[in-house]
Amino acid sequence: MKPVIALVGRPNVGKSTLFNRLTKSRDAIVADYAGLTRDRHYGQGKQGKHEYIVIDTGGFEPDATSGIFKEMAKQTQQAVAEADVVVFVVDARAGVSAQDHDISRYLRRLGKPCLLVANKAEGMKEGAQLTEFYELGLGEVLAVSAAHGQGVRDLVELALAPL
Ligand code: GDP
Ligand code: MG
Numbered sequence: 001m002k003p004v005i006a007l008v009g010r011p012n013v014g015k016s017t018l019f020n021r022l023t024k025s026r027d028a029i030v031a032d033y034a035g036l037t038r039d040r041h042y043g044q045g046k047q048g049k050h051e052y053i054v055i056d057t058g059g060f061e062p063d064a065t066s067g068i069f070k071e072m073a074k075q076t077q078q079a080v081a082e083a084d085v086v087v088f089v090v091d092a093r094a095g096v097s098a099q100d101h102d103i104s105r106y107l108r109r110l111g112k113p114c115l116l117v118a119n120k121a122e123g124m125k126e127g128a129q130l131t132e133f134y135e136l137g138l139g140e141v142l143a144v145s146a147a148h149g150q151g152v153r154d155l156v157e158l159a160l161a162p163l
Pocket of ligand 1: 010013017120144145
């Protein structure tokens with residue numbers, strides 16, 4: 001069985017762009033606006049010796065109680081349940097948001113292997129704006145750029161090597 005990686009994070013952080021990088025496919029809908037990909041979405045990928053399944057998810061509102069947010073939360077929770085490792089994507093440029101805190105709390109309680117990834121980090125000084133992400137309590141943060149492909153190999157290695 002190939003290990004399953006679930007990509008979670010609030011809308012617009014670059015999950016679908018990362019999904020396309022990881023799967024080398026254009027299957028996920030990459031929007032120029034928040035929250036278009038609301039369905040769970042599966043892909044297969046290979047990096048070096050690692051072969052894996054990736055699940056892209058729409059937005060993430062673990063505590064929402066109605067409408068599309070409830071549906072998105074349900075789908076994301078299913079994806080997380082199916083995953084061997086969760087890749088939690090945040091926006092290196094936007095910094096930590098309240099939603100990031102909500103998701104972190106959920107993921108810490110879950111107790112599944114989790115890798116914190118700060119996307120959109122191209123051209124940013126090593127570590128510069130990333131230290132604030134340590135307050136999420138998920139340990140190390142890996143800087144990547146899904147759009148430019150930077151850090152994606154490290155992401156796969158860090159996510160899958162411990163399994
Ligand atoms: P999702 O809602 O989390 O799936 O985010 P998307 O993959 O749809 O991307 C949201 C926006 O962020 C789009 O405009 C992407 O082009 C942009 N984006 C994604 N990855 C990067 C990146 O590495 N760097 C920059 N600068 N923009 C990115
Ligand atoms: Mg998306």
